Amino acid sequence: MISFILRRLGAGIILIFVVTTITFVLTYGANIPVARNILGPSATEAQVAALTSQLGLDRPLIEQYGSWISGLFQGDLGTSYFSSQPVAAAMGDRLPVTLSIVVLASILTLVISTVLGVASAVRGGALDAALQAITVIAYVFPGLVLGIVLVYVFAISLHWVPAIGFTPIEESVSGWFASSILPAVVLAIGGIAALAAQVRGSVIDELGRDYVRTLRSRDVSEGSILFKHVLRNAAGPAFTTFSLQFVSMFGAALFIERIFALPGYGTYAFTSTIAGDLPAMLGVTLFGVGLVVVVNLLVDLATGWLNPKARIS
Amino acid sequence: MTTVDPQLVAQPALPARRRSGAFRRLLRRPLGVSALAALLAIVALGLLEPVLSIHDPNFADLAFANAAPGTPDWPLGGDRFGRDIWARSLAAINVSVISGLIGAGTGLVLGTVFGLISGYIGRRVDGVLSWTFNLLMTFPALVLVIVLYPVTGGTYQSMMFIFGVFLAPGIFRLVRNLVVGVRSELYVDAARVSGLSDPRILSRHVLYIIRGPIIISAAFLASAAVGVQAGLAFLGLGSNQVPSFGSMTSDAFINIYSQPVQLVWPSLFLSLLIGSLVLLGNAYRDVLAAPQGASSSSSRRRRPGEKAAAVDARMDRDDTSTPTLSAPTLSTTSPATPAGGLLRVRELRVEYPQPDDTLRAVVDGVSFDVAQGEIVGLVGESGSGKTQTAFSILGLLPPQARISANELSIAGENVIDSHRTALRKLRGSVIAYIPQEPMANLDPSFTVGSQLVEGLTSRMSRKEATATILELLARVGIPDPMRTFKSYPHEISGGMAQRALIAGAVAGRPKLLIADEPTTALDVTVQAEILDLLRDLQSEYGMGVLLVTHNFGVVADLCDRVLVMRNGVVVESGAVREIFRNPQHEYTQKLISSILDEDTVRTDLPVTAKDEG
Numbered sequence: 001m002i003s004f005i006l007r008r009l010g011a012g013i014i015l016i017f018v019v020t021t022i023t024f025v026l027t028y029g030a031n032i033p034v035a036r037n038i039l040g041p042s043a044t045e046a047q048v049a050a051l052t053s054q055l056g057l058d059r060p061l062i063e064q065y066g067s068w069i070s071g072l073f074q075g076d077l078g079t080s081y082f083s084s085q086p087v088a089a090a091m092g093d094r095l096p097v098t099l100s101i102v103v104l105a106s107i108l109t110l111v112i113s114t115v116l117g118v119a120s121a122v123r124g125g126a127l128d129a130a131l132q133a134i135t136v137i138a139y140v141f142p143g144l145v146l147g148i149v150l151v152y153v154f155a156i157s158l159h160w161v162p163a164i165g166f167t168p169i170e171e172s173v174s175g176w177f178a179s180s181i182l183p184a185v186v187l188a189i190g191g192i193a194a195l196a197a198q199v200r201g202s203v204i205d206e207l208g209r210d211y212v213r214t215l216r217s218r219d220v221s222e223g224s225i226l227f228k229h230v231l232r233n234a235a236g237p238a239f240t241t242f243s244l245q246f247v248s249m250f251g252a253a254l255f256i257e258r259i260f261a262l263p264g265y266g267t268y269a270f271t272s273t274i275a276g277d278l279p280a281m282l283g284v285t286l287f288g289v290g291l292v293v294v295v296n297l298l299v300d301l302a303t304g305w306l307n308p309k310a311r312i313s
Numbered sequence: 314m315t316t317v318d319p320q321l322v323a324q325p326a327l328p329a330r331r332r333s334g335a336f337r338r339l340l341r342r343p344l345g346v347s348a349l350a351a352l353l354a355i356v357a358l359g360l361l362e363p364v365l366s367i368h369d370p371n372f373a374d375l376a377f378a379n380a381a382p383g384t385p386d387w388p389l390g391g392d393r394f395g396r397d398i399w400a401r402s403l404a405a406i407n408v409s410v411i412s413g414l415i416g417a418g419t420g421l422v423l424g425t426v427f428g429l430i431s432g433y434i435g436r437r438v439d440g441v442l443s444w445t446f447n448l449l450m451t452f453p454a455l456v457l458v459i460v461l462y463p464v465t466g467g468t469y470q471s472m473m474f475i476f477g478v479f480l481a482p483g484i485f486r487l488v489r490n491l492v493v494g495v496r497s498e499l500y501v502d503a504a505r506v507s508g509l510s511d512p513r514i515l516s517r518h519v520l521y522i523i524r525g526p527i528i529i530s531a532a533f534l535a536s537a538a539v540g541v542q543a544g545l546a547f548l549g550l551g552s553n554q555v556p557s558f559g560s561m562t563s564d565a566f567i568n569i570y571s572q573p574v575q576l577v578w579p580s581l582f583l584s585l586l587i588g589s590l591v592l593l594g595n596a597y598r599d600v601l602a603a604p605q606g607a608s609s610s611s612s613r614r615r616r617p618g619e620k621a622a623a624v625d626a627r628m629d630r631d632d633t634s635t636p637t638l639s640a641p642t643l644s645t646t647s648p649a650t651p652a653g654g655l656l657r658v659r660e661l662r663v664e665y666p667q668p669d670d671t672l673r674a675v676v677d678g679v680s681f682d683v684a685q686g687e688i689v690g691l692v693g694e695s696g697s698g699k700t701q702t703a704f705s706i707l708g709l710l711p712p713q714a715r716i717s718a719n720e721l722s723i724a725g726e727n728v729i730d731s732h733r734t735a736l737r738k739l740r741g742s743v744i745a746y747i748p749q750e751p752m753a754n755l756d757p758s759f760t761v762g763s764q765l766v767e768g769l770t771s772r773m774s775r776k777e778a779t780a781t782i783l784e785l786l787a788r789v790g791i792p793d794p795m796r797t798f799k800s801y802p803h804e805i806s807g808g809m810a811q812r813a814l815i816a817g818a819v820a821g822r823p824k825l826l827i828a829d830e831p832t833t834a835l836d837v838t839v840q841a842e843i844l845d846l847l848r849d850l851q852s853e854y855g856m857g858v859l860l861v862t863h864n865f866g867v868v869a870d871l872c873d874r875v876l877v878m879r880n881g882v883v884v885e886s887g888a889v890r891e892i893f894r895n896p897q898h899e900y901t902q903k904l905i906s907s908i909l910d911e912d913t914v915r916t917d918l919p920v921t922a923k924d925e926g
Contacts (some may be wrong), residue, residue: 004588015448023460030464083588136595140588144562145580145618153572162586164617213709218768218817232758243449251455259566270548281460288456294449307758308801313841 012293023285032276043263055150078279097264105187117199138193147186147259164261191245198241202234243299345596351589359406366400370556404556409539412473416538424484432492446482454479491523515880518559536587541704558583654684655857659720677881688858688870693878703861708736711772745823749830751810762798765817785816808839829861
């Protein structure tokens with residue numbers, strides 16, 4: 001088990017390395033006029049050249065890369081060109097905001113998809129129709145539109161929750177919930193549509209399997225067959241779908257943060273990209289890929305726990 | 314091997330014909346035709362932009378800032394800079410359509426090309442490509458699209474190209490799996506034997522098959538690209554000279570308190586565009602998945618009951634040529650079994666509802682008895698109704714099956730009126746079941762022991778149940794019971810799995826054991842051992858056994874009496890010795906002679922597909 005985790009972590013580190021390297025080459029190699037952006041149009045060429053050399057941007061690409069990597073091993077992701085804030089610290093401030101809504105959305109997605117998927121697989125009829133309707137609505141209405149509609153209805157018209165801003169959980173749990181729930185719902189709707197359909201399909205498949213009939217022939221209760229045997233076997237494919245949904249929720253959070261004016265990872269990614277803030281952009285990439293690697297590892301571990309065939313000793 | 318059946322090679326033409334039919338059927342669906350109409354209407358609005366709008370989309374007149382909808386020459390009003398929302402909407406349609414085409418196009422071309430290569434060429438290439446695309450799939454695509462924004466020069470076209478690269482893995486997997494499936498098809502082999510080159514086979518034969526799924530995916534990919542383009546523009550990534558639903562939404566969002574109506578237009582157009590794409594993809598998928606008459610019904614997965622019914626439907630034609638012999642034959646043989654035996658079945662019928670609301674009988678008036686301590690064989694070929702008969706006695710037929718009988722008595726109790734609940738109570742304790750495919754009949758996620766114990770826990774403590782199962786595992790000939798108990802199904806052999814299932818079946822000390830082809834899926838050497846085990850257990854416990862099989866060799870080996878079924882009716886029944894010596898029915902003669910032709914040990918008919926009865 002430990003060697004499995006280590007191997008997956010190793011593969012993850014290689015992935016992070018590859019993606020950040022590509023990003024580094026593409027961004028640092030793109031000759032973005034960083035010094036000119038910082039100093040503004042009124043600065044002289046000499047001033048621009050001085051700042052370029054001060055930032056080390058006139059060095060060969062490989063040398064810049066070497067210093068970035070060696071900094072990385074010391075836990076130093078560099079300092080933002082614009083805010084002069086260390087990138088790692090900025091990430092530490094921003095990620096909790098994004099994770100708040102993504103984790104809340106994940107919980108909503110998992111719970112609602114399982115309930116809806118199982119219920120519509122077993123009961124069919126009106127519930128099944130309701131699930132189909134939710135799926136269609138979720139796919140038809142873009143998250144952008146859905147987010148705006150929710151803001152308009154629940155924040156602006158009904159005043160149930162604040163329209164913008166974020167309250168950290170350590171400040172006020174109810175405030176945190178009120179500021180996170182709408183963005184989380186917008187994120188979750190897409191995830192629910194995909195995952196509930198997957199759960200429904202897997203449960204129907206599993207219920208038709210021979211082992212279910214044989215368990216019934218041995219007087220195993222219907223409850224145990226559904227919740228112990230069928231659900232466990234159906235969970236494997238569902239978890240794989242969920243891990244992909246998590247990645248896309250994380251991506252969608254970048255837009256959603258903007259609608260709700262949340263000072264999160266997406267806002268940071270956007271502002272540093274617009275400005276051409278290279279260390280910040282690399283930090284954004286590093287954390288984004290790192291988070292995906294960790295989530296995939298967790299999903300792999302869950303799959304291994306659920307499915308003995310996938311277990312690697 | 315040198316000649317090729319032209320029919321085989323011509324076969325790929327079939328899906329093509331079907332697909333043009335599929336498009337026509339799409340047009341017959343209200344949802345399909347309205348989604349297509351909406352999509353075409355929106356695209357047309359965009360194309361007609363120069364004709365339909367008076368203003369340039371970027372022309373601003375502050376006098377018309379926040380003008381209300383319906384203002385002359387500003388049909389949808391003005392935005393906060395005084396730009397014509399109608400003109401901007403039309404121009405944004407074009408941007409969205411181009412985004413969809415670039416994003417989906419990139420994903421489709423990359424995914425299809427590499428999917429074809431990976432699926433068709435071979436293992437090593439496949440391994441590398443699959444690994445690469447799986448990796449690509451886990452990338453946080455939007456993060457990278459945003460981070461790489463300065464590199465792309467900020468045009469929405471290049472951003473959509475990058476996003477399209479991240480759409481490719483889904484298509485790659487789809488195409489690869491379809492190609493791997495198609496590659497082994499007969500007609501592709503035939504084409505290869507006839508000397509067609511690989512690229513030709515790929516384009517002529519394989520692309521035909523994967524076209525449908527790709528068209529469906531294209532609609533979904535395009536909708537994703539349109540949505541992401543709008544999202545990026547909403548964030549402010551991209552030129553502000555390019556009108557986009559995203560930037561329009563962003564402009565209007567600032568006015569959400571004062572002019573919420575401005576949000577309606579971009580939201581409406583964007584939802585219509587994305588919605589029509591998604592619904593079109595959905596409708597097309599439904600069209601391809603729906604049954605299209607008899608010719609293509611095999612392409613659709615059916616439930617066992619449906620399949621049985623379909624098999625029966627096919628056999629229905631020669632129903633008239635096979636006289637219903639069950640009643641007269643039975644009257645001559647029933648004296649052999651004592652009245653009030655263990656199992657008494659009279660006029661059992663199993664029917665399945667058909668798409669045209671009629672009922673199709675797969676078991677049609679079957680009557681027989683099983684006495685205590687007796688082994689009765691139920692013989693017939695696939696589709697004869699023998700497994701359906703067995704499952705109706707167990708109460709394990711799919712929910713859509715309709716069961717009726719004059720009598721269905723188990724241990725003297727007629728349960729036909731409430732058979733579903735009554736049989737549930739009897740299962741495990743009075744009636745037990747041994748399945749055909751041992752591996753498919755064990756839950757792969759639980760240890761063998763834990764799932765065998767589970768059925769017993771309603772009657773005894775977990776500890777007692779564990780002891781019982783361990784004892785029985787030893788009894789059925791498993792050398793290391795504790796190890797098998799703790800093993801997962803994939804860790805033991807098929808023969809061991811079948812022994813374990815037999816142990817589980819007899820654990821509740823049943824009076825009646827129903828075995829459905831218990832040796833068919835096993836190796837020939839193991840078959841004889843399992844049959845010996847069944848005989849031993851039967852005499853040890855004094856059980857009645859109903860043995861469903863297509864194999865007269867097994868019947869000769871094990872059974873006291875035999876019933877021969879065909880097309881849902883019993884055509885002949887009697888003592889095994891008599892039937893072998895003097896088979897009356899032509900069908901029985903055929904079944905027996907087909908076995909005696911072969912070596913008596915290897916008596917299995919060459920049936921590879923699962924016998925669904």
